[in-house]
Amino acid sequence: MNAPHAxxxxxxxxxxxxxxxxxxxxxxxxxxxxIVAAAIAAPLLSxxxxxxxxxxxxxxxxxPPGARGAAGRVYWxxxxxxxxxxxxxxxxxxxxxxxxxxxxxxxxxxIGLTTGLVAAVAGGKLDALVMRIVDIQLSFPAILIALILxxxxxxxxxxxxxxxxxxxxxYYARTVRSAAIxxxxxxxxxxxxxxxxxxxxxxxxxxxxxCLPPMLVVASVQIASAIALEATLSFLxxxxxxxxxxxxxxxxxxxxxxxxxxYWISFFPGIALLLTILSINLVSDQLRDVLNPRLQR
Amino acid sequence: xxxxxxxxxxxxxxxxxxxxxxVVKAVDDVSFVVRKGEVLxxxxxxxxxxxxxxxxxxxxxxxPGRIVSGxxxxxxxxLVTQSPxxxxxxxxxxxxxxxxxxxxxxxxxxxxxxxMIEAVLxxxxxxxxIARQRARAALVRxxxxxPDERLLAYPHQLSGGMRxxxxxxxxxxxxxxxxxxxxxxxxxxxTIQGQILYExxxxxxxxxxxxxxxxxxxxxxxxxxxxxxxxxxxxIVEEGSVTDVLRHPAHPYTRGLLDSVPSRVPRGARLxxxxxxxxxxxxxxxxxxxxxxxxxxxxxxxxxPEMLPFGPAGNGRAVRCHNPLPSLLVER
Amino acid sequence: MLAYVVRRALQSVVVLVxxxxxxxxxxxxxxxxxxxxxxxxxxxxxxxRAIAALGLDRPLPAQYAHFLSGALHGDLGRSFVHGVxxxxxxxxxxxxxxxxxxxxxxIAIIVGIPLGLLAGLHPRSLAARAIMAxxxxxxxxxxxxxxxxxxxxxxxxxxxxxxxxxxxxxxxLGVPVSFLSIEGWRHLLLPALNLALFKLxxxxxxxxxxxxxxxxxxxxxxxRAKGLTNARVVGVHVLRNILVPIVTxxxxxxxxxxxxxxxxxxxxxxxxxxxxxxxxxGLLDRxxxxxxxxxIVAIVIVINLAVDILxxxxxxxxxLAGQDA
Numbered sequence: 019m020n021a022p023h024a025x026x027x028x029x030x031x032x033x034x035x036x037x038x039x040x041x042x043x044x045x046x047x048x049x050x051x052x053i054v055a056a057a058i059a060a061p062l063l064s065x066x067x068x069x070x071x072x073x074x075x076x077x078x079x080x081x082p083p084g085a086r087g088a089a090g091r092v093y094w095x096x097x098x099x100x101x102x103x104x105x106x107x108x109x110x111x112x113x114x115x116x117x118x119x120x121x122x123x124x125x126x127x128x129i130g131l132t133t134g135l136v137a138a139v140a141g142g143k144l145d146a147l148v149m150r151i152v153d154i155q156l157s158f159p160a161i162l163i164a165l166i167l168x169x170x171x172x173x174x175x176x177x178x179x180x181x182x183x184x185x186x187x188x189y190y191a192r193t194v195r196s197a198a199i200x201x202x203x204x205x206x207x208x209x210x211x212x213x214x215x216x217x218x219x220x221x222x223x224x225x226x227x228x229c230l231p232p233m234l235v236v237a238s239v240q241i242a243s244a245i246a247l248e249a250t251l252s253f254l255x256x257x258x259x260x261x262x263x264x265x266x267x268x269x270x271x272x273x274x275x276x277x278x279x280x281y282w283i284s285f286f287p288g289i290a291l292l293l294t295i296l297s298i299n300l301v302s303d304q305l306r307d308v309l310n311p312r313l314q315r
Numbered sequence: 316x317x318x319x320x321x322x323x324x325x326x327x328x329x330x331x332x333x334x335x336x337x338v339v340k341a342v343d344d345v346s347f348v349v350r351k352g353e354v355l356x357x358x359x360x361x362x363x364x365x366x367x368x369x370x371x372x373x374x375x376x377x378x379p380g381r382i383v384s385g386x387x388x389x390x391x392x393x394l395v396t397q398s399p400x401x402x403x404x405x406x407x408x409x410x411x412x413x414x415x416x417x418x419x420x421x422x423x424x425x426x427x428x429x430x431m432i433e434a435v436l437x438x439x440x441x442x443x444x445i446a447r448q449r450a451r452a453a454l455v456r457x458x459x460x461x462p463d464e465r466l467l468a469y470p471h472q473l474s475g476g477m478r479x480x481x482x483x484x485x486x487x488x489x490x491x492x493x494x495x496x497x498x499x500x501x502x503x504x505x506t507i508q509g510q511i512l513y514e515x516x517x518x519x520x521x522x523x524x525x526x527x528x529x530x531x532x533x534x535x536x537x538x539x540x541x542x543x544x545x546x547x548x549x550x551i552v553e554e555g556s557v558t559d560v561l562r563h564p565a566h567p568y569t570r571g572l573l574d575s576v577p578s579r580v581p582r583g584a585r586l587x588x589x590x591x592x593x594x595x596x597x598x599x600x601x602x603x604x605x606x607x608x609x610x611x612x613x614x615x616x617x618x619x620p621e622m623l624p625f626g627p628a629g630n631g632r633a634v635r636c637h638n639p640l641p642s643l644l645v646e647r
Numbered sequence: 648m649l650a651y652v653v654r655r656a657l658q659s660v661v662v663l664v665x666x667x668x669x670x671x672x673x674x675x676x677x678x679x680x681x682x683x684x685x686x687x688x689x690x691x692x693x694x695x696r697a698i699a700a701l702g703l704d705r706p707l708p709a710q711y712a713h714f715l716s717g718a719l720h721g722d723l724g725r726s727f728v729h730g731v732x733x734x735x736x737x738x739x740x741x742x743x744x745x746x747x748x749x750x751x752x753x754i755a756i757i758v759g760i761p762l763g764l765l766a767g768l769h770p771r772s773l774a775a776r777a778i779m780a781x782x783x784x785x786x787x788x789x790x791x792x793x794x795x796x797x798x799x800x801x802x803x804x805x806x807x808x809x810x811x812x813x814x815x816x817x818x819x820l821g822v823p824v825s826f827l828s829i830e831g832w833r834h835l836l837l838p839a840l841n842l843a844l845f846k847l848x849x850x851x852x853x854x855x856x857x858x859x860x861x862x863x864x865x866x867x868x869x870x871r872a873k874g875l876t877n878a879r880v881v882g883v884h885v886l887r888n889i890l891v892p893i894v895t896x897x898x899x900x901x902x903x904x905x906x907x908x909x910x911x912x913x914x915x916x917x918x919x920x921x922x923x924x925x926x927x928x929g930l931l932d933r934x935x936x937x938x939x940x941x942x943i944v945a946i947v948i949v950i951n952l953a954v955d956i957l958x959x960x961x962x963x964x965x966x967l968a969g970q971d972a
Contacts (some may be wrong), residue, residue, distance in 0.1 A: 154662055157951045159903035161910075162943055165924075166670065169936050246789050250910055253791045254925055269792055273914075277810065281799050288792035296787035303783065375868055407874030414872075419865035423964060424887050433883075434873040471964050485873065 036308040046300025053294050057113040064106035065091075069261070074101040080275065083282050096282035098271055104282060107268055108290045115264040115291070118175075119245035122182035127237055129183065130190025135226070137191070138198030149195065152188045160185045160247060168256055178257050182244045193236045197229040231309040238302030242295045249291055265291045321388075322525050323349040323372070323493055328385035330364075330371045339596045341367040341380065343549035346622070349493065349525050354516070356540030356557065357529045358572070362593055364549040365529045366415075369495045373412060374402050389493070408438045411486035415498040417478035421470035428466035431485055438489045453484035458514060476507035483515065490522065497529045512539055533572055537561055542631065545569050548594060548604035551622065555632040565625070565634040567611045603637070611638045652956055659952045666944045670937060671714055718941070724934030728927070733938035737920055742822045743813055744919030747911065748904045750826070750835055751842035756897060759847045763854025768881060770859065778851060785848030790907070794841040794914035801837060809834050811916035838915040842908060846900055853896060857889035864888075891962050898954035902947035 038044050056063060066073050077088050083096040083104075095104035137148040155163065164181040171177050202225065251257035252266030260267065265287045272283030330342035341364045349355045357365045370376045372387050374394060387394040389410070394402065406412075414420040421430060431450035432443055439446075447466070454462035457480040470478055479499055486494055496515065500508040516539055519526050528540055536543050536557060543560050545553040545568065553566040564570045571589035591608035594600060600607055602617040609616070615637045625639075626632040717724075724733050766775040802810035814834035816823035825831030861867065862885065870880045909921030916922065920939060927935040 157899070158944070158947055159906040161903075162906045162940075162947065165906075165909075166940055166944075169928075169940060170670070242787070249789055250791055254910065254913060254928075256928065266789075266791075269789075269795065273795060276795055276799055277803060279803055281803075284792070284795050285799075288789065288796070291789055291792065292787060295789065296784065299783055299787050370868075373872060375871055377863075377868075403874050403876065405874070406872050412869075412872040414865060414869055416865065420869035422866040422870070422884050422888070424891065424962065425884070433875060433879065437874045437876070437879075469964070482869075 033308055037304055040304055043300055043304030046297045046304070049293060050297035050301055053112065053290075053297060054116065056109060057116050060106075060109040060113045064103070064109050066103050066106045068102040068107040068110055069263075076101050080280055080283075082280070083286075095286045096280075098268070098283045099275070104286050107263070108265070108287050111263055111265040111268050111287060112290055112294065114258065114262055115245050115248060115266070115294070118179060118182070118248050118258070118264065119241055122179050122244050122248075123186060123237060123241045125179075126183040126186035126240070127190050127233070130187040130192075131194050131229075131233065133187070134191040134194030135198055135229075138195045138202060139225075145195070148191070152191050152195075155188045156192065160243070161250070164247060164251060165256070168251070173256060173259070175258055175262060178248060178251065181251075182248060185247065186240050186244060189236050189240060190233060193232050194229045197232050198225050201225040201228045235302065235306045235309055238298060238305055242298040242302065245291070245298075246295055320351050321348045322351045322353075322390070323527075324386075324388040325368070325372065326386045326388065328368065328371055328387060329383040330367050330376055330380055331383045332380040334379055334597075337597045339380075340549050340599070341596065342371055345385075345546070345549070345551055347544050347551060347554060349527060351492070352519070352523050352525055353542065354519060354526045354528060354540045356536035356543040357527055357546060358531065358533060358536055358543055359546035360531050360593055362596060363546040365546050366497050368546075369412065369497050369527065369529055372495065373406055373410060375406075375412075404438070407434055407485075407491075408489045409491055410493045410495065411489070411491035413479075413482050413486050413494065413496040413499045416502045417475065417482050418470065418502075420482060421478055423470055425469075426466075427468050427470065427473075427481060431466070431481070431488065434485050434488050449488060450484070453488050454481070456487065456518070457481075457484045458510075459484070475503050476511065479503060479507075479511060480514075483511070483518075487518065487522070491524055493525045493527070494519070495527045495529070498531070500535065501530070501532070508535075515539070533561070533576060545572070548596065548599055550604065550635060552605070552635045553633070554622075555630070559626075559630070559632060563640075565632070565639040566636050567609045567638075567640065568605050570640055571608075603635075611636075611640070613638050651959060655952055655955050659948050663945060663948050666948075667715070667718065667941060668711070670940055670944075671711055724938060726927075726932050726935050728930050728932045728935075733934045734942070736935060737923065737938055737942055740918060740920045740923050742824065743917060744905060744908050744912065744921060746824055746826065747835070747838055747842060747908055747917060747919060748901065750839035751904055751908075751911075752846065752897065752901055754839060754843040755846035755850050758843075759850030760854050760893065763851040764858055764881070764886075766851065767855040767858025767862070770855075775855075779855070782848040782851040782855075785844050786852075788844065790841060790845055791910045791914055793844060794838070794911055797837050797841055798914070808837055813918055838911045838917050841914070842904060842911045845907075846904060849900070850893070850897070853893060854889065857892060858885060861885045861888050891958065895954050895958045898950060898957060902950040905946060906943055 037047075061067070068074075075088055079097055079099050079101040081087060081093050081097045083094060084092065085096065086092050087097070087101075091103075093103050093105075095108070097103055098107065133148060133152075137145045163185050167181040167184055168177060171180065248257055248264060249266030249269070252264050253270045255270065257266055258264050263271075268287035269284045269291070272280070272285070272287070275281075275283050325348070326346050328342055328345045329340070332339040332341055343364070345364070345368055347355065347357075357368065359365045367376065367380070371382050372394065374382070374397075376382065382395055385395065389405070392401075394405070397405075421427070428447060428450060431453070432446040435441065435446035435449050436443070451462050451466060454465060459465055459477060459480050465473065465477070465481070470481075473481065479502075482499070486496075499515075500511050503511065512535060515526065515528075518524075528536070530536060540557050542555065543557050544551050545560070545566060547568050553560060553564065553569050555565075560569060561573065564573060568589070571587075574587040575589055589608055590610075594604060594607070602619050603609070603612075606612040606616040618637075620635050620637045622633050622635045624631075624633040726733050726736055729736060762778050766778040769775050798810045801808040812834060814825045814831035815828055816825045816831065817827045818824075819827070825835055867880060867884060870884045875884075908917075908919060909924055911917065912919045912921035913925050920942075924936065924939045927933075927939070
């Protein structure tokens with residue numbers, strides 16, 4: 019088919035331009051930035067620290083959205099059974115969910131990147147062995163792996179993060195290794211080797227940058243997954259401890275009040291969680307389309 | 316062999332692609348005539364618009380392309396304005412098409428017999444059994460040994476040459492009056508190429524079907540076609556009978572194509588490729604699209620030349636050039 | 648083909664053994680095995696006896712052998728809470744989980760594939776955009792929260808569907824099922840929908856992507872050039888090509904659905920294996936936890952094996968590769 023040649027443009031520029039060309043993706047990106055900003059600024063934005071029991075008034079417990087508390091304060095999103103302002107609880111919970119999700123993703127990325135690169139560069143039996151382990155792990159549902167790990171190492175914040183890392187690293191390893199293998203076979207690597215450049219230099223300067231686009235796509239998908247998984251585990255009571263309530267725990271708290279019609283305790287944290295995951299997914303979807311060379315028309 | 320009754324008349328066909336990067340005028344004012352039983356060669360390099368011309372005739376152009384203007388008259392009817400049902404009846408019936416890469420044109424997960432039988436049943440209300448017989452007979456006709464086994468096979472189990480023969484057999488199933496063959500031998504070995512060319516020629520003669528043979532290879536045209544049209548950047552730049560065009564090319568591009576064939580160059584002499592590269596279809600030079608690479612370019616070439624007939628009337632010679640090659644200037 | 652099956656089967660056995668070793672090591676070495684396998688509330692004398700009986704005072708390889716032989720005989724310990732063999736407890740609850748999982752997969756398949764096909768065929772239509780928007784939403788909605796919202800809307804506000812539990816069951820071949828009665832369906836509907844949501848979104852996206860890619864292929868153009876109707880081009884040529892990868896994904900996702908049923912069962916108090924697991928975690932009934940994990944691992948491995956074999960059977964290119972010259 020006739021392939022129209024577009025005029026050359028800096029790759030980053032093109033990526034950004036293509037990214038914002040879709041209004042939905044743009045909206046998602048903006049939403050995500052707002053959410054992250056709100057989470058970072060949580061202490062500034064909320065009038066109450068929901069974990070400081072001294073600041074809570076039990077009499078204000080279970081108030082519906084828009085109700086006025088004993089001290090005259092309006093609780094726009096209602097309160098939970100401890101009298102916490104839902105809005106503040108959500109901001110702090112958002113913070114924790116994001117931090118846990120992001121940190122797990124970053125560490126998993128680092129581990130997966132290293133593993134994938136080493137496997138690709140080493141080749142041979144090591145490569146085969148590593149990829150076999152990766153494939154096997156990827157054939158198990160994430161929640162199952164997380165459960166096994168939590169059953170073995172117990173619960174706690176650090177252990178949740180470890181579980182999230184363990185669930186994710188394999189995706190990065192496989193993506194990076196595939197991309198690296200493709201690069202390894204390209205001629206310029208042969209040429210560079212012919213010039214007796216050190217292996218590390220070749221890998222870092224040449225192979226690595228080409229693995230970044232697919233890894234970026236995987237990372238963006240995985241962050242949403244990690245956040246959702248952490249929320250699910252917290253909801254089941256297997257996740258973060260009560261001292262650091264993420265959105266999942268907030269939702270779990272509201273479960274018991276659902277049947278009596280006090281929906282807001284579960285509803286609003288769920289909306290916050292939904293918006294977070296949704297915006298990440300919108301961004302990652304667009305990122306995938308934009309970075310996919312095959313879809314360039 | 317060929318009567319003078321026109322079977323297909325393409326008039327000022329324009330097919331444009333509306334891409335994100337701009338409008339690609341893949342087929343830009345293309346006109347030609349194919350007569351009954353005639354073999355027309357459509358020659359040009361990749362990207363010249365020859366395949367899109369073929370798809371346009373059958374209205375198989377995909378988004379973001381569409382036929383913008385022009386007429387394609389087949390048996391008196393303009394195909395551009397026919398209903399989808401009418402087009403479907405024509406496709407694979409009176410007009411058949413053969414594609415370039417048989418591995419991709421045959422569906423890899425379906426058996427050969429199914430793919431042949433459905434082609435019959437789409438045009439004739441008959442039984443599967445009879446359709447199968449027809450398929451088998453068609454395979455025999457194109458020289459495939461052990462046709463019964465081949466019918467039960469999957470495409471990937473056949474060699475490239477065999478797959479292309481199957482594609483040809485499918486094209487012949489419903490006794491078409493016009494066969495459009497889009498580079499059918501390009502993806503095959505040279506030896507198989509020769510065989511298939513020979514067989515196509517024989518089949519054309521036997522069935523009386525007209526053939527439009529699309530290729531970038533002039534040597535193919537030389538042996539097979541009666542007439543030839545040379546395409547460049549979406550336009551036809553020269554047409555005439557095969558002998559005329561190949562022996563006395565009028566357009567500098569045709570001359571360049573002939574000269575660049577290595578076998579025509581005496582041993583030890585320099586090869587003579589055409590200078591420069593084919594232009595991007597998004598950034599065509601104004602006027603004559605070939606002028607940047609043309610050894611004959613003049614100032615007048617900034618204005619797009621028209622397709623003008625020359626030579627004795629009725630010989631079908633025409634060229635799109637302000638400064639055609641001298642040997643024929645005398646005749647204008 | 649046979650060689651392939653044997654090879655994959657052997658590989659599965661290796662993985663199963665490896666996983667059992669992981670769980671074993673985790674339970675017997677990393678965690679406190681005594682607490683895990685012996686009720687911490689037992690009398691000291693009981694504990695001594697139990698320790699000896701379980702061989703916890705013996706070297707590791709011997710313990711593993713003991714564990715393995717027990718596992719092969721179907722003995723994976725006794726529940727602290729219920730006092731019965733853990734495995735029988737789990738098997739008792741398995742039909743409920745399977746019914747839920749199958750119902751969810753069926754919903755996802757029956758709704759998802761046609762919608763995805765539609766979205767792929769007319770990508771720019773309003774319907775396609777709505778479907779894709781819906782699928783992103785379905786992807787992003789946390790399953791447990793959706794469950795809560797479903798209960799809120801249909802049970803609390805509208806009062807049309809029950810909020811928890813399984814309906815009356817009838818026995819089919821000795822297995823209690825609930826889909827044979829209306830009341831059973833009323834109880835099954837919300838949990839099945841909830842569990843199906845994520846897979847539904849996944850299937851829609853997958854089918855759409857596959858359809859879009861298939862439509863770009865030459866064989867579609869060629870099929871049209873033969874004069875075939877659009878219905879046939881899509882229904883036979885396109886569908887047969889995209890079904891192969893989709894079927895394998897469905898198969899692989901089934902294991903995930905069974906595992907993920909934990910969440911739905913918790914929200915809807917559906918009496919399946921998942922709910923048993925969560926309850927056991929809460930009650931620290933560790934033998935049940937161990938038994939559940941091992942069983943699910945085995946199920947997933949078997950499903951993956953079956954899917955691999957099925958894939959090679961469905962795709963003629965893979966199947967016949969061994970038979971050609």
